[in-house]
Amino acid sequence: MADDLTWLLRRLAESVPHTRSAVLLSADGIAKSWHGMDTDGADQLAAMASGLCSLAQGVGTRFGGGDGVRQVVAELGEVILFVTAASVGTVLAVLAGREVDAGILSYEMGRLSTQIPAYLATPSRFSSANGNR
Template sequence: MAEDLTWLLSRLSEKVPGTRSAVLLSADGIAKSWHGLDQDGAETLAAMASGLCSLSQQVGTRFSGGEGVRQVLAELGDIILFVTAASVGTVLAVLASREVDAGILSYEMGRLSTQIPAYLATPARQQAAVNGNW
């Protein structure tokens, strides 16, 4: 996997006017790459996006049989938060101004996810204890 995918997130922000910042994170909330935020902001957004995905997954499981979270959208004052499943074990969170074309941003986020899934996949973490060894 590529070490730094900031270029990918920068390109998304440049392509869609109104996009403020983006974070690529593992499903368990660890920020992997980001654009438009400092490290603390990226880590905070990653943790929150992971929690939002988990909550959304539970809603899907409880009320619709759950096929996984495709996208969560939250309108918050002067920003909109988009959270999309990007690849296996990977989530893409984007903050945009209210002026953003939500359809175009959603499309570009989905396109990004399908164009290069090998870069976006987060491999499953190995079990810490194997045969009593840590």
């Protein structure tokens, strides 16, 4: 299994016009791989995307939204943030310009998530047997 999935994120960004950057992160907000931004930006976006997923999960739990977050979209000034559950314990966050075709980007993010889930899975940091790290 590849440790650095930057190539995968680069391919996603290059396949959808107006896509600026992408970060693959663990569900608890740790940036694993990124394209189109520096390390500090990737770390910050990973933390924020994890928080958005957590908030969306809370809404789903409270108001019957089902079992898990599929996608969160935030439209901001000149950028749109897409956050998608990529695999078990893994989240994909993508920043794109307002000109992006949101349907195509969402489709490509979903396709990426289903094509190679073995690369995207993040193992749990805790042992379920005894609760130790």
